Amino acid sequence: MEAVPTLTVRVxxxxxRRGGRKLVIAPDGTVAAPCRHHVDNAMVKALARAFRWREMLENGAYATxxxxxxxxxxxxxxxxxxxxxxLLAPETVESILDGLQPxxxxxxxxxxxxxIPWREQELIAGPLSRHSFSRSALVDP
Incomplete structure (x- = not known):
């Protein structure tokens, strides 16, 4: 039997690991995200704390x-x-809670x-600049 040449492909x-899940990061820095939605518990917990603390400040439970x-x-x-x-746009908060964030x-x-202005949040530099904070842009095709 003749030996078959082997082809090795290196990618x-x-x-x-991010939010308890594994993400594949390409050499150019892009993230190959899974198609399923994932609720990031750390972000949800931070949002819950933020709104709870704001409520405490507004109700006078704490002054500072x-x-x-x-x-x-x-x-x-x-x-x-x-x-x-x-101060995040409501659409952004909703997308995080639904697990639809980029x-x-x-x-x-x-x-x-x-x-602070919600329209300006759509223009944030960095990784979020590739995504609109609108719900339609956060839904997988």
């Missing part, structure tokens, strides 16, 4: 971010960064400063 990629931080035994700057999530949208990305 450079990186596998990263510092008081919330002391009660929760966490850093006041973290409380401030999480509270900013209440794979590039992580809690770390959301914790970075972003513009």
């Amino acid at each position: 450079p990629f990186v596998i990263r 971010v510092g008081e919330i931080a002391a009660a929760e035994k966490i850093n006041p700057s973290y409380v401030s960064r999480v509270l900013r999530l209440t 794979a590039e949208m992580t809690l770390a990305v959301l914790m970075e400063p972003f513009p």
Whole structure:
């Protein structure tokens, strides 16, 4: 029997864990996201905290971010960064809760400063600039 030549194909990629799931990252940095929807529990938890803390401030349960931080035994700057999530466009919040956010949208990305006007949020530089924050752009084709 004659030996059949072997062909080896090497495909450079990186596998990263994000939100408890594995993502394939291509050499150019694009993410090959799975087609199914995935609720990122870290983002949902941060949103829940943000809206709960905002409610506490509005109701007068706490007067300052510092008081919330002391009660929760966490850093006041973290409380401030999480509270900013209440300024996200409603469509963005809904897409995160539904698990329809782009794979590039992580809690770390959301914790970075972003513009307050909702229309300007659609123009955010970085990984989110490839996606509109509108629900229609976040649904898999």
